[in-house]
Amino acid sequence: MTDLSNTAAEPAALEADDEAVVPAIIIQDLYKIFGPHPDRHIDAVKKGMTKSDLNRKHGHSLGLKAIDTELPAGSISVIMGLSGSGKSTLLRHINGLIAPTAGQVLIDGQDVAKMSETELRTFRRHKTAMVFQKFGLLPHRTVLENTLYGLDIQGISRKESEPVGRRWIERVGLKGYEDQYPTQLSGGMQQRVGLARALANDAPVLLMDEAFSALDPLIRVDMQSVLLELQQELRKTIVFITHDLDEALRLGDKIVVLRAGEISQQGTGQDIVLNPANDYIRAFVREVNRARVIQLRAITRPHKPDTSWPSLTLSGSITLEEAAKQLTSSDIREATVLSRQGRPRGVVDLMDVTRNMLRTE
Amino acid sequence: MASSCWGLPTLLCEAPELSSRSLREIRRTVDGGFRDLVREISPLIDAATAPLQRFLNGLEDAFANSPWIIVFLVLVTIAYAASRSWRITLGTVLALLAIGWVGLWQDTMVTLSMVTVCTIVAVIIGLPIGILAARSNRAEKLIMPILDVMQTLPSFVYLIPVVVIFGIGKVPGMIAVVIYATPPMIRLTNLGIRLVDKEVIEAADAFGSSERQKLWNVQLPLSLPTLMTGINQTIMMALSMVVVASMVGVGGLGKNVLQAINNQFFTMGFLNGFALVAIAIAFDRASQAFGQRLQKHTEVQHD
Numbered sequence: 001m002t003d004l005s006n007t008a009a010e011p012a013a014l015e016a017d018d019e020a021v022v023p024a025i026i027i028q029d030l031y032k033i034f035g036p037h038p039d040r041h042i043d044a045v046k047k048g049m050t051k052s053d054l055n056r057k058h059g060h061s062l063g064l065k066a067i068d069t070e071l072p073a074g075s076i077s078v079i080m081g082l083s084g085s086g087k088s089t090l091l092r093h094i095n096g097l098i099a100p101t102a103g104q105v106l107i108d109g110q111d112v113a114k115m116s117e118t119e120l121r122t123f124r125r126h127k128t129a130m131v132f133q134k135f136g137l138l139p140h141r142t143v144l145e146n147t148l149y150g151l152d153i154q155g156i157s158r159k160e161s162e163p164v165g166r167r168w169i170e171r172v173g174l175k176g177y178e179d180q181y182p183t184q185l186s187g188g189m190q191q192r193v194g195l196a197r198a199l200a201n202d203a204p205v206l207l208m209d210e211a212f213s214a215l216d217p218l219i220r221v222d223m224q225s226v227l228l229e230l231q232q233e234l235r236k237t238i239v240f241i242t243h244d245l246d247e248a249l250r251l252g253d254k255i256v257v258l259r260a261g262e263i264s265q266q267g268t269g270q271d272i273v274l275n276p277a278n279d280y281i282r283a284f285v286r287e288v289n290r291a292r293v294i295q296l297r298a299i300t301r302p303h304k305p306d307t308s309w310p311s312l313t314l315s316g317s318i319t320l321e322e323a324a325k326q327l328t329s330s331d332i333r334e335a336t337v338l339s340r341q342g343r344p345r346g347v348v349d350l351m352d353v354t355r356n357m358l359r360t361e
Numbered sequence: 362m363a364s365s366c367w368g369l370p371t372l373l374c375e376a377p378e379l380s381s382r383s384l385r386e387i388r389r390t391v392d393g394g395f396r397d398l399v400r401e402i403s404p405l406i407d408a409a410t411a412p413l414q415r416f417l418n419g420l421e422d423a424f425a426n427s428p429w430i431i432v433f434l435v436l437v438t439i440a441y442a443a444s445r446s447w448r449i450t451l452g453t454v455l456a457l458l459a460i461g462w463v464g465l466w467q468d469t470m471v472t473l474s475m476v477t478v479c480t481i482v483a484v485i486i487g488l489p490i491g492i493l494a495a496r497s498n499r500a501e502k503l504i505m506p507i508l509d510v511m512q513t514l515p516s517f518v519y520l521i522p523v524v525v526i527f528g529i530g531k532v533p534g535m536i537a538v539v540i541y542a543t544p545p546m547i548r549l550t551n552l553g554i555r556l557v558d559k560e561v562i563e564a565a566d567a568f569g570s571s572e573r574q575k576l577w578n579v580q581l582p583l584s585l586p587t588l589m590t591g592i593n594q595t596i597m598m599a600l601s602m603v604v605v606a607s608m609v610g611v612g613g614l615g616k617n618v619l620q621a622i623n624n625q626f627f628t629m630g631f632l633n634g635f636a637l638v639a640i641a642i643a644f645d646r647a648s649q650a651f652g653q654r655l656q657k658h659t660e661v662q663h664d
């Protein structure tokens with residue numbers, strides 16, 4: 001029973017069901033101090049000087065501290081935290097708009113912090129695109145001209161770029177508005193232009209700083225759907241900032257929670273909801289609708305080896321809410337849960353599902 | 362003299378000053394040195410300013426000696442093209458007709474040609490300096506006090522060295538006007554660029570714009586309304602300064618005003634003043650309306 005080398009054969013253990021993850025952005029031991037002489041204080045900060053001490057004694061502001069994270073390729077990573085926790089600062093390190101005081105930001109093995117001005121410009125033109133909270137559109141350019149901004153900068157002729165721009169405008173649902181000016185559009189529509197502008201660049205990395213925070217709640221959910229739908233097909237490496245947990249859970253394949261410039265917890269949305277690492281995170285996740293966040297995969301029990309699999313099979317990816325619906329609509333108390341590869345992996349019953357939906361601690 | 366020293370010793374009562382002999386000495390050395398220097402380089406200066414002088418004369422000729430109806434139509438067309446407003450165009454028509462009616466057409470045209478050149482020169486000098494000031498805080502710290510001096514220094518004070526160096530004529534007049542009219546252009550260029558929405562600038566950076574692309578695609582277009590205010594201010598400054606500049610040999614309305622002051626010609630002074638005010642208002646309204654038209658897309662529209 002204690003043979004750890006062969007867990008797959010253990011009747012009481014579940015086989016692993018993790019996704020293969022390739023990191024696209026690797027951030028190592030990143031520090032950022034704001035102020036006139038960050039270099040003078042970096043050693044003290046590394047030795048553990050607190051943010052408030054640094055501010056009080058030396059008048060410098062600690063933006064980020066000991067950030068270590070890997071953001072997976074082709075999926076959405078969400079950076080979450082309260083106002084002033086350093087989300088924007090971290091995001092701007094990824095395209096070099098802010099240079100770190102210490103540490104590395106590796107994209108495709110290249111350190112952004114070590115790039116020269118010219119390298120950085122080329123890198124931004126081809127590798128990253130960005131969407132802004134207040135849209136950052138050019139008021140004197142039409143929707144089409146705004147969409148083409150990144151391509152104009154690259155020196156691509158309008159003859160070549162215009163069809164690309166028109167295609168993306170159509171993809172974000174703004175067909176017919178090409179010749180309007182941004183001020184003639186609603187906020188949601190303006191952010192669609194922001195999205196089209198970023199996508200027209202065809203960059204593998206997409207950075208979104210509170211891109212939907214300025215929008216009305218309904219429009220916001222709408223835009224989340226637009227993004228998820230596009231991502232289904234585009235598979236870009238998206239880094240999305242929000243201070244809204246619901247948005248983070250809806251969009252994020254991985255969530256990094258920042259607090260006062262440090263990573264408080266990182267993992268999948270479920271990890272964070274099921275196993276909050278500290279009181280800060282616990283306070284965050286208290287109001288979450290667990291039924292809509294937790295996937296069946298997370299509460300799957302091992303199957304007793306000598307019995308047969310229940311006839312109802314459910315995907316591990318559905319939420320508890322969905323599972324409860326399916327279980328109550330059939331007469332069968334227990335269901336087989338499939339792994340990502342579609343093989344039977346374990347079982348759940350209605351009791352498991354309900355208990356996990358209700359548990360608040 | 363020291364009528365009320367409140368019993369204080371002289372040193373504390375009267376401001377300490379150089380003896381009149383050493384003061385005279387200093388004055389003589391500086392003035393003499395300056396004069397010698399100017400005498401030496403004046404052929405050089407004359408040669409350098411000759412083309413400018415010819416250009417100014419030619420332009421004045423074109424304004425003042427063309428058939429009035431052509432100049433009139435050109436001016437009215439410009440007023441309409443800039444403002445797209447019939448009221449402002451009609452105002453310009455009436456002002457110009459009134460000016461012609463009271464016999465000041467020629468003088469007004471001389472003044473207009475001077476103001477036009479000075480404004481163009483002031484913008485050509487002011488715009489790049491303003492851009493420089495907006496780009497670097499250090500440049501701004503250096504430039505702003507100089508502008509303060511240029512604007513507060515009574516114009517007569519810097520007319521003296523200008524006249525000593527360049528003599529009497531249109532060139533020194535133009536220099537005096539440009540010194541006075543450039544500061545608002547620099548200030549408002551600097552202000553306009555610095556006030557451009559930070560997020561839009563960041564967007565330009567994030568898409569990999571070079572400094573030049575950022576300037577032409579973002580900073581200048583978005584600060585255009587402020588730049589137009591700068592040009593408007595520059596025109597107003599130039600107009601008010603041509604009166605003073607007429608003292609060093611610029612003709613036109615300013616010269617008449619000066620004569621009127623000297624001889625107490627009340628009506629002549631009034632009419633010339635009226636002509637100056639009329640073209641000032643026309644310029645002002647037309648350029649402001651133009652600025653507002655440029656702003657159309659930058660402000661939020663409510664529908």
Ligand SMILES: Nc1ncnc2c1ncn2[C@@H]1O[C@H](COP(=O)(O)OP(=O)(O)OP(=O)(O)O)[C@@H](O)[C@H]1O
Nearest residue numbers: 034035061062063082083084085086087088089090
């Ligand atoms: N240029 C700067 N100079 C000094 N301090 C700065 C600078 N930029 C950011 N900071 C500080 O760094 C901290 C993190 O700021 P940041 O903008 O990254 O927060 P945020 O999480 O994006 O907040 P918000 O939700 O309000 O956008 C803040 O305390 C802020 O005061």
Ligand SMILES: [Mg+2]
Nearest residue numbers: 087088089209
């Ligand atoms: Mg922010």
